[in-house]
Amino acid sequence: MKIISYTLMFSVLILLITSRVEGNNNEVEEEESCKETYGFLPCTSTALGNSFLIVVYGYMMFSGATYLSNGCELLLEILGPGVIGGSLLPVIASLPEGIIILATGLNGSIATAQEHLSIGVGLLAGSAVMTLTLIWGTCVLIGKCDLDCYRARDETDTKGFNLVDSGVATDIWTSYAARIMTLSIIPLFIVQLQKHLHSSSGRNLAVLIALIMSILMLISYCLYQIFQPWVQARRLDYVKHKRVMTGFLKHLKQHALGRLCNHDGSPNMDVLAKVYEAIDQDGDGALSEGELKAFVIGMHLEGMSVGTDDIVHKVLQEFDTERRDGKIDFDEFKNGISKLLSGFVKRDRAPHESTDNIKYIDAVDEEAEKEHFLLGDFWEEGEKIENTKLTTIKAILLLVAGAIITAAIAHPLIDVVENFSDATTIPSFFISFLVLPLIINSGGAFQVIYFASKKKRRSASLAFCELYAEVTKNNLVSLSTFLALVYVRGLTWDFSSEVLIIFLVCFIMGNLASFRTIFPLWTAILAYALYPFSLVIVYVLNNFLGWQ
Template identity: 25%
Template sequence: RGSADAPLAATMGATLAKMFVDVDTLPDDGYGFVQLLFLFVAYGFILFKSSNLISEGSELLLLVPSLAGIVGSVVLPVLGAVPDGAIVLFSGLGSFEEAQEQLSVGVGALAGSTIMLLTLPWALSIFAGRVNLDARGNGNYRPAKGHSKLEPEGNMAMSTTGVNVTPAIAVGGKIMLGTSIAYVVIQAPAFAFGCGLKNQDASCDAADEKWWAFVGLLVCLVSFVGYLVYQVKHSNDEASRDRVDQVRAAAIASGQMSLAGAFQEALLGRPGEAEALLSKDEAARRMKATLRKFFNKYDKNGDKSIDAAELNDLMHDLGERPSKEELAGLMTRMDTAGDGVISFEEFSTAIVQIMREKGNRRRGTLVRTGFSQIIGADTVVSPTSGELKESAAGDDAEAGAAGGAGGEADEEEEEEEEIPEDIAALNLSPAQQQARIKMRSYWMMGLGTAIVLLFSDPMVDVLSELGKRMGIPAFYVAFVLAPLASNASELIASYSYALKKTKKTISISFAALQGAGCMNNTFCLAIFLLLVWARGFKWEFSAETISIVLVEVALALVSFKRTQTMRDAWLIALLFPLSIAFVAIIEAAGLN
């Protein structure tokens, strides 16, 4: 049984094992245990950093308009599942006897990752994104002037604080539940063939389960492809575009990527069409939404317009100090109504007009040349290369001087991730910015994936050995510890999005967690079932399977709620420890 592929799998495992410390050779005492813990911390940190490389590299591609749709719908979810998939894969390599034993590490990582991602980050996102709720459950996302979204600060009322989500979250819950069908495909036959209960182990034959594992594998693959196709078809929906907008706003707010670089494709129309571009062209509509964030930030008195002083503050905050004459020229050009103030429509239309003029003249603006160089085509003299260097040298100091007076809007922008400094180099046109972003993204994703594949195998050995030395089944060790290395980045990302306290960002956070659950149900489970089918392993994971499915059913039901309160957050968080206890209880009751 499993002999046909044993030499190949054993060779792969042995080859990788030679590159790392053999945990079996560590002293069987306290010193050896400390060394084992050190290996776990070291491997876990490396896997955590490599997972971040994959995540950050793939998110950079969202700044490339031609790739944003496919990246958000396919690349991000698939690469996000690579760390968990690698641990599952390497748990099934090596000799047959060793692999059958270490499969518990793989299923522990799969169950721990799925349940952790759907509980703790979800609960933390509600906590971070909570606002006051009225009697109807509507969130206070547009507080009155002088008030905040959450009052009093730190309010954690169980039923009157929480979040609202978009309808897309309910759809995501249904999809996640649908992708879990593969667990039923393999688990039902396991019970039928006597592999689900410990007292029936003698009658359990892996050959009976083998082809059901293959059917489950096919279901996983069909679900995987179907999910990606669905994602691609909806890659231009509001939720997907909102996520791209968040990344674009981060690049522009950091001052390290120009508006032209972020919205290059929106500038390809003919001059004189700016108003039509803003109202009809979708790409420019998204640019207008991004511009509104900056406009609102500098509209300090909240009158939906900015005067010369506020326009001056805007440019100072972006590292530019226009003279009085330059400022007057900008006001004259933007103030088409002649009322002495600039409305958002005047502001956004003028920005597009001037950017397109500069784009036609130079094929786009330079990076970090200052705001007056971007919008002052007719009023500001183009700088020399020496002046550009001086301007760049003073950017950081000027931005720092202006940053102290920022309020909540400033904090929101600062929480965004920044574009790498080399992409912020001078003299890069929008096309060059895009090329540099692609190059940086590809090597980050490639390096991160290579490191994950390299270190997943020794991590499996360490988790298995930790279980042996502590007298705890390896499943529980992997359930708790593996997600710390492979999924910490998702937890941090979802929490960061939720801190924005908007319906859009909390929905982005939840949608990403649902997507991770779908990837575990398809991509990672497919790897597991491939091992069971190809190597002839027994499927003896009834308790773990039931636990995963029950948690996914619970979170799918939560997804149907438009309003999720702090009470929901506490209940969701409790599902993580309760799921571990549930597995232990039903295993003690006789399930495998």
């Protein structure tokens, strides 16, 4: 990596010297063709020279983005998903795109800013579209495993490129992340309404409403990031408790000589008394922890690692509701069984005789197992930081270095893209759409694809969650910056077609991922097809339907 950095710096130095020599030989002509950024950075009017500069400045911007990302990760390991980790760090991680968009709108006069703004919207659209199409599809292709019902077999890939029976599976929290991403396009929908407004005040009002909505949704997203770990832990704990209760009832039914409840739903006292006496080994009229442990020791919960002590604790928590003495008397036992069975009746509106059937209890237990599986009980605690002070200093230095690099390189990168557009007559939007997201987000893309390549549901869930979070932050942070520039500087909004493709791609992929956890290979083909489709949409709307 250092060799590459030195090579690029040396190349910039050579180009700088060359530019100076050419400027001395033909100073008047060079002044008319390009302008040096900051008065000393090299510039050129040729397509090849600007291509080289895009690579150089792009690599510097990539380095700055990498520093910011690494700094955020270190701070997140130290602080955890609290107020700072959940609210501030996601915003900091989106700084590169935001700084570039900010530089496009603050660069020079209003006319110049209006001209450069297409670069910012190209980056905004390109980042979202590339993430949800090319990177998303690659994760499915690289991480594919054999699919079986509602799950994928980890590290098992024997079905090749079967479009239906091969793919990836994620947990339910990944679907929730996709739903949040879909909601983040609401400001895009609002700002699109200004196209149908004919007065300038009406268009400004639409931009302002979209800006306010975007900021409010960003705040809401940060709050969600703060409380989401707590919500996830509570939901998982509830499902674990539910699985233990259904498993306990199933285990109890297997040891009962008869029905647990009568046809009218009342407890079958004779059967319950016999089961209770069988568990109550010392005959003192109360089930102790030791007696419960002896009874549940053969109880097995598929796909759930829970000890006997945990099962006993949850059973006591459910049944010992009157005296709270750590024991279960017969009345508590009877009421607890009746409560569990009546819960099935209320939930499924099933007759009492059905809920007492072992097949029905098996079905309920299987449903609880599926719910537990989809929640993904596989999150591991990260490694503890040994030297917290030193790591904090390193994280802050990385953040500062990343912020300085991205802020310094944003302006010259925009100028180079504009110069390349002039030299090739390619609209600057398409250049920023195709090139800038590839350069800036390549580090994160490789990391996400690497996670998916492990061919495990846990890794796939992490990868796709990161993709949806990235698009959500892009839609809210970058769009808020973009709308603020348009409103404050009084710029003209003529990017309806560009914003439309963000809306369409996020809507299609968001709805696809919001209500399913299995993604066969055919979904990757759909994602790949959306990338060229989005470019065609912009070209047709701008050049044939007069949207711009």
